[in-house]
Amino acid sequence: xxxxxxxxxxxxxxxxxxxxxxxxxxxxxxxxxxxxxxxxxxxxxxxxxxxxxxxxxxxxxxxxxxxxxxxxxxxxxxxxxxxxxxxxxxxxxxxxxxxxxxxxxxxxxxxxxxxxxxxxxxxxxxxxxxxxxxxxxxxxxxxxxxxxxxxxxxxxxxxxxxxxxxxxxxxxxxxxxxxxxxxxxxxxxxxxxxxxxxxxxxxxxxxxxxxx
Amino acid sequence: xxxxxxxxxxxxxxxxxxxxxxxxxxxxxxxxxxxxxxxxxxxxxxxxxxxxxxxxxxxxxxxxxxxxxxxxxxxxxxxxxxxxxxxxxxxxxxxxxxxxxxxxxxxxxxxxxxxxxxxxxxxxxxxxxxxxxxxxxxxxxxxxxxxxxxxxxxxxxxxxxxxxxxxxxxxxxxxxxxx
Numbered sequence: 001x002x003x004x005x006x007x008x009x010x011x012x013x014x015x016x017x018x019x020x021x022x023x024x025x026x027x028x029x030x031x032x033x034x035x036x037x038x039x040x041x042x043x044x045x046x047x048x049x050x051x052x053x054x055x056x057x058x059x060x061x062x063x064x065x066x067x068x069x070x071x072x073x074x075x076x077x078x079x080x081x082x083x084x085x086x087x088x089x090x091x092x093x094x095x096x097x098x099x100x101x102x103x104x105x106x107x108x109x110x111x112x113x114x115x116x117x118x119x120x121x122x123x124x125x126x127x128x129x130x131x132x133x134x135x136x137x138x139x140x141x142x143x144x145x146x147x148x149x150x151x152x153x154x155x156x157x158x159x160x161x162x163x164x165x166x167x168x169x170x171x172x173x174x175x176x177x178x179x180x181x182x183x184x185x186x187x188x189x190x191x192x193x194x195x196x197x198x199x200x201x202x203x204x205x206x207x208x209x210x211x212x
Numbered sequence: 213x214x215x216x217x218x219x220x221x222x223x224x225x226x227x228x229x230x231x232x233x234x235x236x237x238x239x240x241x242x243x244x245x246x247x248x249x250x251x252x253x254x255x256x257x258x259x260x261x262x263x264x265x266x267x268x269x270x271x272x273x274x275x276x277x278x279x280x281x282x283x284x285x286x287x288x289x290x291x292x293x294x295x296x297x298x299x300x301x302x303x304x305x306x307x308x309x310x311x312x313x314x315x316x317x318x319x320x321x322x323x324x325x326x327x328x329x330x331x332x333x334x335x336x337x338x339x340x341x342x343x344x345x346x347x348x349x350x351x352x353x354x355x356x357x358x359x360x361x362x363x364x365x366x367x368x369x370x371x372x373x374x375x376x377x378x379x380x381x382x383x384x385x386x387x388x389x390x391x
Contacts, residue, residue: 042310043289053278057285059255064281071251071260078253082291083238108238188293189306195296199239 001026005045006033008183011085012045013174014058014137018130019047020166022065028173033189044187057081062130069131073124076131084109084138085184086196092143092181093194103210105198110151111206117153128161136161141179147211215241215254218335222258225331225367226265255287258328273327282322286329290336298340308340308352315354319361326362334362342375349377 001019003026005012012028019026026047031038043056055061059077087109091102113135116123123131139145139158148154161167185192216233219241223230231245236252243257244250251260259280262270273283297303311333314321321329341349341359349356360377363369 043293053282055281055285057281057288059288060281060284063284064277071256074256074259075252078256078288079240081288082253083240086292112238189310190293190297190303191300193292195300195303196292197296201238 001050002048003028003045004031004038004041004048005029006031006183006186008178008180009044009187010137010141010179010181010183011058011187013140013170013179014134015045015047015061016174017133017137017167017170018058018062018065020169021130021133024065033186042188058134062134066130069127069129070124073129073131076123076129077134080131080135080138082196083199084135086193087198088138088144089181089184089193090198092141093185099198101198101200103212104205105200107209108201108206110148110154110209114151114154114209117157122157128164132157132161133167136167140176141181142176145210148209150207150209218332219243219254219257221335221370222328222331223261224370226261226267226270227367228261228265228270254291255284258287258332259284262328269326269328269331272323272325273329275323279322279327283327283329286321287332290332294333294336294340298337304340307337308344308348308355311337311358312352312355315358319358330358330362331368334359334368346376 001024003012003015003019005015005028007030016026016028031041031044033039033041033044041054041056045058046054046056047061048054055064059074059081062077063074087102087106090099091106093099113123120126122128123135136158139154140162145151145155145158162171185194216235219233220230223233229245231243233241233243236242240252241254241257242250242252243260245260251257262273265271272279274280293303294307297307318324320326321333337359341356344352356377359375363374
């Protein structure tokens with residue numbers, strides 16, 4: 001299999017780690033969407049299967065590679081793509097595009113993760129699933145959890161996943177220090193995830209968790 | 213179009229009972245069906261409905277693992293890029309051009325048959341297509357053909373006013389008088 005991704009894209013690491021857990025060999029190719037050679041790629045990362053089929057959704061690829069792991073896993077996968085990734089991109093984006101609404105939203109999402117991990121060792125229950133791996137890769141970039149408070153369960157879970165051999169192997173090829181959320185903006189021709197509207201939770205304020 | 217309304221429309225297309233569709237405290241669409249079982253998330257709900265439905269579209273959407281994965285990725289694409297990007301002039305142009313190119317060589321998004329991928333993108337791109345002038349529709353001829361083909365199905369248009377694509381056909385025999 002081939003993973004086409006752009007430099008520093010945390011979702012590229014996600015595909016690589018998923019492939020390692022599925023015991024499949026995947027070769028990473030760093031590409032640029034502006035390169036005429038890659039004009040047929042719509043969204044990065046894209047996984048090319050050995051039969052030539054190309055898939056560009058991390059959630060779809062997780063389900064395809066790792067099979068059925070239950071509804072909660074599927075819900076977390078969708079949550080990570082449609083809520084967590086856009087909030088991270090809005091918050092971490094540099095310069096004038098940073099969204100002041102993003103931090104409160106992100107705090108709510110991080111609190112949800114921490115609350116869930118206070119009641120079960122992994123996001124979808126007692127067993128590690130693709131949801132843990134996918135969400136871990138989004139929290140991996142340096143600075144996301146740096147300085148965060150009241151997220152002890154999340155940190156324990158983070159360290160546990162990071163220590164897994166498949167994750168370590170993935171990090172050898174795509175190191176944490178290279179990952180950025182600005183890379184998500186270069187990952188498609190639709191403005192990254194900048195147009196996805198952040199959804200403000202109606203429940204009470206999550207308070208301060210992540211560093212400002 | 214809002215997620216709740218779209219889920220309801222797609223439930224109608226598939227001939228399944230929508231159950232109770234609402235937004236949860238995170239503003240994520242949920243569906244509560246038989247035995248009070250709740251499913252959260254637009255794509256996850258569509259997958260759950262596909263498993264319940266006997267319709268052609270649902271059966272087509274789950275025929276193999278490869279098809280399921282492709283159907284899911286287009287549903288996600290509709291949620292992340294088509295619906296939000298349609299409000300931006302630059303992104304809409306890119307979306308229209310990309311879909312138009314995809315439909316050069318195929319009639320449906322996945323395989324050679326109608327799936328949930330077509331429905332999700334159809335409802336997400338509807339407002340954008342509605343805003344196109346006859347000349348625009350002609351510029352995106354392949355996309356227009358796909359959209360017009362889908363809207364002919366009564367279970368898809370569900371009584372809504374059909375969009376007019378007829379100038380496209382007119383253009384074929386009256387090129388000189390067009391525009």
